Amino acid sequence: MKIAVAKETRDGETRVAMVPELVDKLTGLGYDVAVEPGAGAGALHADEEYAAAGATVEPDALATADVVVSVQPLPVESVRRLRQGAATVSFLPGAQAGEVVTNLRDCGITSYSMELVPRISRAQSMDALSSQALVAGYRSAIVAAGLLRRFFPLNMTAAGTVQPAEVVVLGAGVAGLQAIATAKRLGAVVRAYDVRAAAAEEIRSMGAKSIDLDLETLEGAGGYAREMTEDRAARQRELLTPYIAAADALITTAAVPGRQAPMLVTAAMVEQMKPGSVVVDLAAESGGNVEGSVAGEVVRIGHAQVWGGSNVPSQMPGPASRLYAQNVVNLVTLMTATGDGTGPGTFAPDPEDEIVASSCVTRDGAIVHEPTRTALEGEDQ
Template sequence: MRVALVPELVGKLTGLGYEVAVQPGAGVGSLSSDEEYVESGAIIEDDLSSADVVVSVQPLDIATIRLLKQGTATVSFLPVSTELGLVADLRDTGVTSFAMELVPRISRAQSMDALSSQALVAGYRCAIVAAGMLRRFFPQNMTAAGTIQPAKVVVLGAGVAGLQAIATARRLGAVVSAYDVRAAAAEEIRSMGAKAIDLELETLEGAGGYAREMTEDRAARQRDLLAPHIAAADGLITTAAVPGRQAPMLVTSAMVEQMRPGSVVVDLAAETGGNVEGSVAGEVVRIGHAQVWGGRNVPSQMPGPASRLYAQNIVNILTLMTAKEGEPLFAPDFDDEIVAGSCVTHAGEIRHAPTREALEGSETSA
């Protein structure tokens, strides 16, 4: 279980002038004790009613939000498209909320990009899961008894998670090939020591470094062309996802059924619909001869490093929103692109336009 602040970074916030209070036992899941927080300068406190800023990994629940004083700010992941009721409550209670998913993907915001930091953890974990489930060596082994050939791994999606999965599988010795719909990804794949799969289809560059949606005809053609690569793989890792949208279905169950006995499929996107037809978040299911592992809250499966990276993202964005002098200490500048882009609610209003429009539509239809 991840935590939004680790003991080693408490001093960064107290150094800015904040008093840091940590909920009792908050760091237990990430192997940080209350005593370590106290030694780092925090206090252990369960009362949020006097807080000016509350940081967390997942959004606070409605009961907790209603305990906050008007004007309190929250900073967390906040999946606005699926949490419209929560957004309405944040608006109605006068709470200012910032969503880490909405931090703009610009150079100045890289140190605050929690999606990327957590994808790094998830990509590594995916490769380790695949290696652990596959009942054969990843690397080639040459022995007096003969040579064991290396495992073949295919990775679909070459964003932060996909590239980390590639790098980890390569470090473990597997022969890796990968595919992404973005043209720039091919060079990144090769830089990790993997082979870039070229399907000779049009590329799909989208905004913010993500791929744009493809037509169903192109998706079907892509699946046909990927099928032989997947059938020849011992392990398949899929990582294609766009925040706030359903994951694209890249691999049909029929394609998985063509894989050899003992094959392993790891679907990182299972929580958002899945890249692999039939995958189930948090479960291992069998499709044909393959075991299919559906990812669920994958960064939390490595809570220590995931918390450390996320906490640094939190400290960096709070530092941006801290006044250099004068009062109040927490003084977000809404003219700043990062602050404005990540803000969901403020002063009784929904500032994130797509969320505001979606909520107004839902309230009108109700």
């Protein structure tokens, strides 16, 4: 059976779904691996590296593949080139990729979405949302340090003492914790807040100070926070204002896949920040945690520069691709039947397996992921 690695075509996407050093994991399962020419160029992997690792470089790799792996959803024209019965593995944001999903259904393609992999212990090694959030969290702290026109760390010199920067991080999921850890490593004084009760201990474990607003905690399913009422959101913004006003840099990381990001910081709150301060909004693409942030741009609100994140993991394509490729390998391994061990493996996902069932979007000419189906049916009405 053949696995094809697609060349990404979306503007700004520099990642690749498979890196040369992991090709042997797939060939070891019995697959032939084919790579579209230039697929790894954005992540600095040449075609020759894939060939040396045991893959073939084929211009028409997708048309003859049993499984196609990519980062972004395949464009519609690529979906239509796939043979009926093939499978795809990629990020596939349901209703936001409606035309792609309906074409996958109509072409008889089985599709698996990396963002739908459930957050259970057995699936941790396949959790691409977490691996890419780690990259984005690290990058957010580096961006803040780069934009801020002062030192992050304390410096004691013969000419006097330079005080450390004050950094506030909102959201303590994978991205937020990595932002905290990176800012601390750079020497900043870091304070952080999250609506989940368990997050306070995690924040402190990173060496930061946890902000306690004495509000109701909002534990939700799958490690995410549940939605808050507008009254609570307004009270939270009021209590956070003095912390944000005192910060040299603010990093916001709160996001839930498939939903608009919560608005945590108003423009009026940003306007109270000091001259030269910096705001990094990792959630800008999904609506933004900061009022007025724009994905892919730096705008000025009051005295602050506000950086809006846009496909942030692609800004560090090497490590992002390596982590994502390992997630893909682990998921494909789960979906491979090795039989009695004497012959090559077969791509044979068990539809009763919780991970397989949760991540499947289309199968047998139907949209089997209910929220996606409901959303697309609503658009057709």
